[in-house]
Amino acid sequence: MMRILFFFIVVLLLGVGFAWLADRPGDLVLTFAGMQYKVSLMVAATSIVAIVAGVMLSWWLVKSIVTSPYALRRHFRARKRDRGYQSLSTGLIAAGAGDGQTARLMIKQAEKLLNVDQEPLIKLLDAQAAMLEGRTDDARAKFEAMLDDPETKLLGLRGLYLEAQRLGARDASRHYAEEAALLAPNVEWAATAALGQKTTHGDWDGALLLLDKQKATKQIDKEKAKRERAVILAAKAIETYESDPVNAKPLAIEANKLAPDLVPAAIVAAKSLFAQGDLRKGSKILEYTWKREPHPGVADTYVHARVGDSPIDRLKRARHLAGLYPHHAESNLAIAHAALAAGELKEAREAAEAVLRSTPRESAYLLLADIEEAQTGDQGRVRQWLSRAVKAPRDPAWTADGYVSERWAPASPVTGKLDAFVWKVPVEQIGPVIDAGDDFDKALATEPSRPEQPTIEAKPILPPRKQDTKSQPVELPEDQDVVDAEIVPFEPPTQQTAKASLDKSSANSDSPQRIASVLPRLPEKPKESTSEPFVGPVPDDPGVKPEYKSSQSNKKFKLF
Template sequence: MIRILFFLIVVFALGLGFAWLADRPGDMVVTFGGYQYQVSLMVAAVAITAVVAAVMISWWLVKSIWNSPYTIARYFRVRQRDRGYQALSTGMIAAGAGDAALARKMNKQAAKLIRSDTEPLIHLLDAQASLLEGDHDTAREKFERMLDDPEMRLLGLRGLYLEAQRLGDLSAARHYAGRAADVAPQLGWAIDSTLEEKTAGGDWDGALKLVDAQKSTRQVDRDVINRRRAVLLTAKAQDLLDTDLTAAKAAAVEANRLAPDFPPAAVIAAKALFRQNDIRKGAKILEAAWKAEPHPDVADLYIHARPGDAVLDRLSRAQKLQSLRTNNVESSLAVARAALDAQDFKLAREAAEAAIRMQPREGAYLLLADIEEAETGDQGRVRQFLARAVRAPRDPAWVADGYVSEHWAPVSPATGKLDAFEWRVPMERLGQLIEQADIEPAHPSLALPLRAEPAAVDASTALIQADEAVGGPLEIVEAVIVDDGTKAEAAGKTAENASGEPDVAEPARLPDDPGVDPSQEDRSERRFRLF
């Protein structure tokens, strides 16, 4: 665009110059070789312009002829390079599609048309073709040669890392990941693998340095960095809580500042403060954490902040938590437990029943059973609540990769992944029920993995769980229910009645067991409940 404007300006200037000369007549006299030449100014200007144009055109022609060999060679070189890049592109697509033969063919063609020292992608295509052909030793050699080239070093480390993982050599894989993390902290695969190595060895400071290096690249989301730092600082504080209380408090308080809705950080920070007799600050941290995310560990530590408090004082603190988060199941359960300890059975029952109305689950029914046993001692009612607890959804727990734990941990015990534990209701119970009932699930999605540490159940519990899983009674060949050393056999075999028709005998009940509430036994509307 600028060239066009410049050309127009030059033409316009020439036009103005010739017009100016045309309006001012005059003569130009030139004496040369004894002769005198006289022409007008307009003719002289046109002649000078023609001579300059002729000189420029002649120079362009001479230059073009002189540079013609280079121009022709450059044309064929560009054409060859374009063909090479086309072959390289086709080879990369073939490698991605898994076509080993075409990838190798295009690699050879590209290597002939393009110099490998000027185009690193040829080395990558060569290594990928070797991997597709199953020649992993050759591929590893090519990845190792890439380490000598600064431009290809990260690619070579990535290839060697994947090959080490394929061979199951975890130490070698982490070695290559560590080298890559030192060069480029923004690489997620390198940072994750190196973090797993350092967290597995409890090197929390080294892991924090890696996260700080990743933060300095400004290529990772700030919230992700803060979450990782909070988890690592919480793990560090957890390890130092019994040995270096000051350092543990500093790490936990910083973790709580980075992630206020992370209950383990608040719990560790409050524990450290309580041990330093700073009850007020620790209580504020727990209150803020409770407002952000109600958690039973937060409630338990807050209620028992002062070991010497009376049970009524603990009840008052539980009620204060309830005022911070009203209409919450964890708040009601905290008040119910504190009221049970204070022997205020009416308040405990009301709070537990309110929790069940909001979210019926196993822990709430077990708490009602404890209240009933402490208040009336009615074993029939206690068994009724226990039976409901067996059928109810499980309480939330820390779950990571199918492993269920009562306590939070920074890494998964199954995979070693950082920050893998989630506070949620385990979904593994459905898989347990289906396996205990020895039936096929109605849909493949219902076949969930079993928990890593399944709780032991007696025969009666297994029958009730299996009954609930299938949504109806099972045909049990023989079951023995053990209760206080008394054995009662329940035959589920079909028996012939007086009319000769088969009839299913009901399981025997103990005399003082009223059974399950009929409202809870409506099998026609029973469905699976995952949560």
């Protein structure tokens, strides 16, 4: 645009000048070699301009002819370079897409068209192609060769760090990350990786020093720096608390001030305060954290704040804590655990069942199994709760990058990322919600019966009534003997026999549907008699000795 404007201005000035000369007539007299030449002023000006333009054109032609070999070489060199960069670009795209064969072909073309020593991207593409082809040793050697060049040293450290992470060589990855952080402190991946590696290996002071350097260079914002400092201080306090609770106290309190919602920091701060007898301040810390995020660790620490408390006192503290966040699953679980320890089994059962109605989970079913064993001792019900616990969704746990841990850690063991653990249900373990039901009897499975003798009509063993299952074990009627636990031949009953048995026992049952649900499926009678009698195995019964059978024939038998 500026060139067009400049050209327009020059043409405008020339036009104005010629117009000015045309308005002022005059002659130009030139004497040369005894000859006198007389021309008008306009002709003289036009001649001068034409001579200057001719000289400039002649000079351009001569210069173009002289410099044409160099211009041709430069043209072909630029064309070759453009083709090389095009091959390099195609190779990088192929490597990013996982096409190792195309990447290797483009490397060969780029090496022919470009200077390998002056173009570091060829080395990078060569290393990536080696990784795609599975030649990890060659890729590692190429990354190590990049360390000799200051221009590609950081790139080589990055490649070696990723390769060490892939192979699980934590010490090597830590070394490369620290070296890259020293070489370029402003590179985020190097500083973050070095910080995570120091935290994973327990170098708390080194991690805090590196974090301060990042904060000074403004690599991370203030809020993130505060959070990461709180994580490191909390981890250091947890490690120090077991051996030196006094020195762990200031670290834990500072971590709790920097991140009040960090559960491990609140727990270790409260424990250090409880150890020194400061019950009020430690309880306030836990209560504040509980209001923001209920956690079973917070509840356990709060309930067991004083060593000499009785189970009733701990139950009172659990009720107070649950009142700060009512109707939450963790609140009900805290009450259920404390009530079970205090012997308040009814309250413990109600709290555990409230969890099943809102968010069924594995721990609630296990807790109900303990309550059932303590309250009724019915092993059948206990096994029922345990079987439902196996299929129930898992409880929340500390999860980071797909890794589930029983304890909190400051950094992820997979990637080394700081503050990666989150309290949540593991994603791969989420399952369908199991309907707890209002009545336990509806979920209670009843085993089918079998006939006593080959010639006796088969009678189903009916389950107890709904109101009887809550306070006493299930027993057979008084007039029914124990079935002989041995394999005996018998003639299978027909469908008419089963129907008659159903009509006969309908007076002592709750409903025909209930009987139909427990009535065993009877095999059809064969049309022709076989040479061998039908042998019906008794499910879940290995049999008894003959002498033991006669002595035990008059005793009652429990279903569970």
